[in-house]
Amino acid sequence: MVKIRLQRKGKKNRPFYRIIVADSRRARGGKALDNIGYYNPVVKPAEIKFDKEKLEKWIGVGAQMTETVKRITKAK
Numbered sequence: 511m512v513k514i515r516l517q518r519k520g521k522k523n524r525p526f527y528r529i530i531v532a533d534s535r536r537a538r539g540g541k542a543l544d545n546i547g548y549y550n551p552v553v554k555p556a557e558i559k560f561d562k563e564k565l566e567k568w569i570g571v572g573a574q575m576t577e578t579v580k581r582i583t584k585a586k
Contacts, residue, residue, distance in 0.1 A: 512573040514565070516540060516549065526550050529560050529579060531568050544568065549582055558586045 513534045520526035528548040530542035547560025548567070560583065569575070575583070 511531065511541065512568070512571075514568060514573050514575045514579050516576070516578060520552075524552055526552070529582070531573055558582055560586070 511534045512530065512531060514531050515538075516526055516527040517530045517539060518525055528542075528545055529547045529549060531544040531546060532540060532542045538565070543549040544564060546564045547558070565583065
């Protein structure tokens with residue numbers, strides 16, 4: 511199953527997340543099929559940027575969003 515989820519990047523105590531499309535059996539830091547955007551919770555207000563067309567394309571072919579990604583994209 512293909513999931514749209516977050517991939518953690520950044521330094522210790524300075525998280526930065528990429529919004530990626532990946533096989534659900536891969537590790538959180540594993541190889542991604544596609545990079546859709548990013549989420550930076552460190553700055554206030556949190557910085558969210560993603561490609562809406564890519565997101566809709568992957569949902570159209572059956573990818574499932576995690577609850578966290580749903581919440582983030584809905585906030586945008």
